[in-house]
Amino acid sequence: LVETISNLGDMKDYIKGIHLSKSLSGKYVKEQIEKYKNKDIDYSEVNNEIIYHILNIDEHKPFTNNKINNLIEMINPKFLVYEFITTSLEELSDFIKTQNKVLGL
Template sequence: MSCDEWLAVIRRNICAAISQKPEYLVWHVAEADTETIFTFDFHYDDREVLAASADVFNAVADEIPANVTVLFENLWWPGLRLTDARKVKFFFERIERKNVGIMLDTGHLMNTNPRLRTEAEAADFVCRTVDKLGPYAELIKGVHLSCSLSGKYLRSFERKVPADSSAEVIWRHIAAIDRHKPFTTTAAKQILQCVQPQYVNHELAYETIEEMIPLMQQQLSVAR
């Protein structure tokens, strides 16, 4: 697929989303492939991914109405990790559109720190990271709220591509890193009080609606 064809696909996806008349769109900023998600031997560093992501966004941003906010989401792969205010500045200085911000995914941020063992440590880490963003913390308009204490797995899995790299194996690997579990303590409330987001999305992993309901109830009970 050529660059122009790829951008055309992104434009079509944006138009499909805009047809639903959303208040905001979420744009992930990261780069990894089916090899590097296992090896962690990434081909590009944060700044290279941030610069390229800004270029791609600027090339298609005219598809987005001015009244629709675009929130760039952090991940733990190279890109917008939110762990370095200088890189956040580097990225947003390259964005040529107004009405943008950050969607803070708590689980993704926790995945950048495999030393975290408890929800209390995680809340402290998230709040300290946000505080270190300085004025760029004001760009955080929304939170994808979930708990991901995956440090044991991050420290232990073998850094090589498995013989079986099927979609199921890839999914199990990513899900082992990015847990999407509900918070069970007031660490959730601490994070929300620190960030004061306009939008909160309880982004939890579940198979059925019946399974989702108690998970949502659990997290809501400690986030309010």
């Protein structure tokens, strides 16, 4: 992603905000592609699984590696939005504390 932003050159200045949410779903996505490749899909069946599928692609978790700071510094956005999915206010609070700690806030 850092290389992608670097390749934008001055165009990166048009990025005004970042929706920050970690998802390490590459393995899951590749498995799903293989699972449905060359297969007739019953869309009524797929609709029942759609929320589960989306949540496995975009997990909405905080970043725990401070390397994310390099990307944020590179972009220098005006707005930084955390978007988490949690099951309780306690978990939301923990996610916010984790993200703030990694960002040095």
